[in-house]
Amino acid sequence: MSSRVRPIVRRWLSISLSTLYLGAAPLALADSAILEGERFHPQVGEHGMVATSHYLASQIAHDVLAKGGNAVDAAVTAGFALAVTQPRSGNIGGGGFMLISDEQRDEVIAIDYREKAPAAAYATMFQNDQGEAVPQLSRFTHNASGVPGTVAGLALALDKYGTLSLAEALAPAITLAEEGFSVPPRFAEGLEQAQDRLKQWDSTRKVFYKPDGSNYRAGERFRQPDLAATLKRIAAKGPREFYEGETARLISAEMQRHGGLMTAQDLADYQPRIRQPVHGNYRGYDVYAMSPPSSGGAHIVQMLNILEGYDIHAMGFNSARTIHLMAEAMQRAYADRAKYLGDPDFVDVPLAGLTSPAYAAKLRAEIPLDHATPSTEIAAGKPLPYESNETTHFSIADDNGLAVSNTYTINFSYGSGIVVDGAGFLLNNEMDDFSAKPGAPNAYGLIGGEANKVEPRKRMLSSMTPTIVKKDGKNFLITGSPGGSRIITTTLQVVMNVIDHGMNIQSAVSAPRIHHQWLPDEIRIEDGISPDTQALLEAMGHTLSQQAAMGAAQSILIEPDGTFTGGADPRRSTSSAMGL
Structure with missing residues (x-):
């Protein structure tokens, strides 16, 4: 005990x-709460915070x-x-x-x-x-x-x-x-x-x-x-x-x-x-995310490593150049996912290589700054060495140093x-x-390979990406999302919105999202990406596909002074964040 x-x-x-x-x-x-717009302002508490996809659970x-x-x-x-x-x-x-x-x-x-x-x-x-x-x-x-x-x-x-x-x-x-x-x-x-x-x-x-x-x-x-x-x-x-x-x-x-x-x-x-979570570092923040058989942690760290080489803050939130670089990083990560990721009890996953800054630098050098790379020209890299849609996410933190990021599912709705x-x-x-x-x-359009073939007693590959970001040893950001193949990129953008763009947690969760998963060769976008930005991306050779909202990233941010703020994702009408 x-x-x-x-x-x-x-x-x-x-x-x-x-x-x-x-x-x-x-x-x-509780029922009337789902109609209140104020619910999607950051919820503030000094002693703990919960953010789930249903107000009764919250x-x-x-x-x-x-x-x-x-x-x-x-x-x-x-x-x-x-x-x-x-x-x-x-x-x-x-x-x-x-x-x-x-x-x-x-x-x-x-x-x-x-x-x-x-x-x-x-x-x-x-x-x-x-x-x-x-x-x-x-x-x-x-x-x-x-x-x-x-x-x-x-x-x-x-x-x-x-x-x-x-x-x-x-x-x-x-x-x-x-x-x-x-x-x-x-x-x-x-x-x-x-x-x-x-x-x-x-x-x-x-x-x-x-x-x-x-x-x-x-x-x-x-x-x-x-x-x-x-x-x-x-x-x-x-x-x-x-x-x-x-x-x-x-x-x-x-x-x-x-x-x-x-x-x-x-x-x-x-x-x-x-298991040991995947661990990376992004602009001085320690990023922990789920390890295989989830692909999420490996590719969150891989994409952050690639993007750390650019001044994302100066480029601006959801500018054409920022979205272009994010999409290029996403393409390369998802190409590697198709080849290398599976249950580590059955296959050797090159986790150290995939999350290596040196491998990210190699991939970054291949990214053109002014035009899109066709997916047909992208294949899985060589991340040596080897070593061993309907989902819901919730985040919870207390004032005694414990934080929980949990994503679970039965797959389809x-x-x-x-x-x-x-x-x-x-x-x-x-x-x-x-x-x-x-x-x-x-069903999500994700391509799989031999590493994720059906085998007895094997765990199937997942995109679920519960993530905890720490600063100087202290819990800082607790996040994750449902969304099938879009889970990884949704979580990536919440992290970047907070660290690169300085958003409060509700803005970071609510902001319009984009997604690229290598195949099909398109950037999926939500409502809210400006027409001018879309035109610039198309001029660079990107194919855009505006579709339904992606994910539901119930998230918590813990300020340096110990204040907890929670962001309930408005993409799910029953979402709720509550602080003490």
């Missing part, structure tokens, strides 16, 4: 937590901090609450990554709770007889699901750094699932938009739609009794219940009924991993769309993040 335990925490949780946000008045206030995490819990207590409690309130992305049927920075111990660790392929998986399982990739197989079937890691990963974080028991951290989620919550507009709209896919499965239809098949509307109460029962079993028996108890039996039975490869043994064998019958949660479709066939793009 950590020395940071404060006895008041358990007493308060047992008495008050289940009633704090479920009554009519608190819910009405309120829950805030209250854990306010009553004496630490940042990890709040993060794990929020993670389980999001599994109830935001089932399109929050989950216990998926997996993810968590970074924890502890100033007192002077360490940053990475918890890898990414899903794993079943033992019976094989390289060509998502190809037809002609050897062509069949996307439907890796996205909307029972074999689309990897072995879930969320329960094991969150429990590991709590055991190593928290002060609450797992049962206490699960209490708010259990209450929200059992007693229900008021449906926000985004929740209702999402289920309506996905109904053709979700209603194909009886187990999914009976959880997310009314008995007559109609949709829930904003303001109605939504209850999940099967999920509440699952969470209660985990609270009573511990995290292994999910992998070896009744929940595991329900998952195995679901697989057997539909020809899925995942077995009871696959579940029993699952374990999360503690609502994952595979398949609810485990009787258990009440959606299965992921993360198997689509493998290379179904080397050279074939996945």
Whole structure:
């Protein structure tokens, strides 16, 4: 038990937590908050900060901090609450990554709770007889699901750094699932938009739609009794219940009924991993981000190393020259991603080379200042030496030197769309993040190679990039984002907006974003990039594609005087930052 335990925490949780946000008045206030423009001004606090993609999870995490819990207590409690309130992305049927920075111990660790392929998986399982990739197989079937890691990963974080028991951290989620919550507009709209896919499965239809098949509307109460029962079993028996108890039996039975490869043994064998995060330095700031099997950390550091050679501040925020150089750095990083990145337990990832300033200098020398480099002229480099879309991110920091950056997912919005019958949660479709066939793009257009081919018990490559930036040993910026292939570049731009352009955290999160991933050869842009800038970029030879908003970077900035500021990303209507 950590020395940071404060006895008041358990007493308060047992008495008050289940009633704090479920009554009519608190819910009405929470629901109305999403309409207030002031919510997207920086939130300020002196003793802690939370930023999540759902106001109920933010309120829950805030209250854990306010009553004496630490940042990890709040993060794990929020993670389980999001599994109830935001089932399109929050989950216990998926997996993810968590970074924890502890100033007192002077360490940053990475918890890898990414899903794993079943033992019976094989390289060509998502190809037809002609050897062509069949996307439907890796996205909307029972074999689309990897072995879930969320329960094991969150429990590991709590055991190593928290002060609450797992049962206490699960209490708010259990209450929200059992007693229900008021449906926000985004929740209702999402289920309506996905109904053709979700209603194909009886187990999914009976959880997310009314008995007559109609949709829930904003303001109605939504209850999940099967999920509440699952969470209660985990609270009573511990995290292994999910992998070896009744929940595991329900998952195995679901697989057997539909020809899925995942077995009871696959579940029993699952374990999360503690890894060293990727570490780099950018203009005097220490940057820590997730290591493989996430590609995010390697390429965040790689791109920052390239861009550090330019005076980005003098060039200006989202000027044509700044965007050009960012796009050129992005292209080269994503070309390397396609060739080199995979599960480090299965392939040698040239991490030291990819994150080397010398390698960045070589790539920088190849970048023309006045015209675009066609993607056909860019291939993976030689970063020697070798060494071993629908997602949600939240950031939490306390006044005792703990900071948490967590990104987890079930991949697509609502994952595979398949609810485990009787258990009440959606299965992921993360198997689509493998290379179904080397050279074939996945759902996000990302090209994969041999390093990320399907193999038994292997973790699939990810773009999730939980990131913590430190200055002089102190936590400074906690950030990350959902967004599929755009996660890495979204996180990159939040870091640059703060360090290069001196933005406050809300401006850094809200500012218009761009994205280039090598293939397709285009810069994707959000609304807000000026027409003049677009014309200059096109004159340089860039192809621009204006598309929907990218990411939802819930972020925290800790000022040198100890003041916490939080930025809730307006790209998700339920986002919320709360300070003490």
